[in-house]
Amino acid sequence: VQLQASGGGLVRPGGSLTLSCDASGFTKDYDAIGWFRQAPGKEREGVSCLNNNDDSAYYADSVKGRFTISRDNAKTTVTLHMNNLKPEDTAVYYCATDRLQCGWFMRDPYNYGHWGQGTLVTVSS
Numbered sequence: 104v105q106l107q108a109s110g111g112g113l114v115r116p117g118g119s120l121t122l123s124c125d126a127s128g129f130t131k132d133y134d135a136i137g138w139f140r141q142a143p144g145k146e147r148e149g150v151s152c153l154n155n156n157d158d159s160a161y162y163a164d165s166v167k168g169r170f171t172i173s174r175d176n177a178k179t180t181v182t183l184h185m186n187n188l189k190p191e192d193t194a195v196y197y198c199a200t201d202r203l204q205c206g207w208f209m210r211d212p213y214n215y216g217h218w219g220q221g222t223l224v225t226v227s228s
Contacts, residue, residue: 105129106136108198111222119186122222124198127179129217133200136181137161138172139212140194140224149212150196152205153181161205166192188226195221 110122137152199218
């Protein structure tokens, strides 16, 4: 497994979760790490992304102000802090990477060709 997402679970609306992406096993060069989600019957949606060169962060409009992306000093783990969760945030969340800056990912998460097993987030009362 090249990228490993973890931290999902069941949370009530308004609650918080923190997802982690372990990229330590990814041996190729990459320019950014992004998070996308996919709910049953829906298209893949780019949620957030962090560029390696300047740590610039990007967010989908649907999560701005609620989600925060960050990285550890070793640059092998990217974390997505999710606050004020809503039922519409329910999905399987994946982290992904490639040799492209975040702009490409946020326009279309399919532009990133490397991702691993996702983690399920369920927001329900």
